[in-house]
Amino acid sequence: MNLNRRDFFRVAGIAAATPLLDRSVDAAGEESPGESLGCLVDLTRCIGCRKCEQACSAVQRLPAPERSFDDLLVLERPRRMSSRTYTVVNRVHTGVVDEHGRPVPTFIKLQCMHCLDPACVSACPVGALTRKENGAVHYNASRCIGCRYCMVSCPFQVPCYEYEDPLTPRVRKCTFCFEQRLVEGKVPGCIGVCPVEALTFGPRSQLLEAARRRIQEDPGRYIQHIYGEKEVGGTGWLYLSGVSFDRLGLQKLPERPMPKLPETIQHGLYSFLWAPIVLFGALGGIMKLTERKARGGAAGEREEGAES
Ligand code: SF4
Ligand code: SF4
Ligand code: SF4
Incomplete structure (x- = not known):
């Protein structure tokens, strides 16, 4: 799905995001100096529809899953990313119930967090992983020697290895749609399709402002914590939630970067x-x-x- 400028503002919902589309990215993938981009994931909005998973699979041309993306029964057990799945949505029961006593689950989308100071980049001895100026943490398979230090070092256990490919195995993870979308000034695939605007794309500083505003305007809905603002030195993907993040599997991490x-x-x-x-x-x-x-x-x- 290609988003034009107007569509982008609808998706982003951040009026001040104008500089985003005015910035160009050259063919080598190096963005002209500008601010790091990110995504704000509002878990209080997510309905667990898995449309983001489906869009990711399509944009990244990943193999079709065994069970269709419409099959919500997969939410019955927690899943992790794999070499064939760069993002997953999990359903978590945290004990919250509605006025009728029925459990109200929280859905959480997981993918690479695109850390500001990524441990995977520091751990890679051959520079196969780099952080682009626009915030995307990028993997170059032609440089990779398969040591898998990146997998060990990542505090979010994100990178996966193509063990199933004996000849040319690669490390796989969410690319922030760097090559497929960002270099063309387009919004990442998963973000553009979310039907309830649980995912907001834009400059990280503006996402933080938007997150603070939401918490301030509706303090009963959110806990006072923006996950990723400070964890491991900050991440490009930020989360808002109505329940504490450790109950959702997002562990408590130090503010110091892991590298x-x-x-x-x-x-x-x-x-x-x-x-x-x-x-x-x-x-x-x-x-x-x-x-x-x-x-x-x-x-x-x-x-x-x-x-x-
Ligand atoms: S989440 Fe892991 S793989 Fe992604 S940028 Fe951070 S350290 Fe690297
Ligand atoms: S940003 Fe792109 S690669 Fe990452 S989860 Fe979304 S669609 Fe997949
Ligand atoms: S598309 Fe949006 S609402 Fe649906 S699972 Fe993904 S983040 Fe949640």
């Missing part, structure tokens, strides 16, 4: 690797010397034999 940990491990590893490198270098030198000596000795013996 410090993998960086420390990597630096430790690299410094540890110096010892074998020096050792191999020394062994190589000794072997060369021994070889030269042996050759010199053999030549001397030949010369002696020729003289006698």
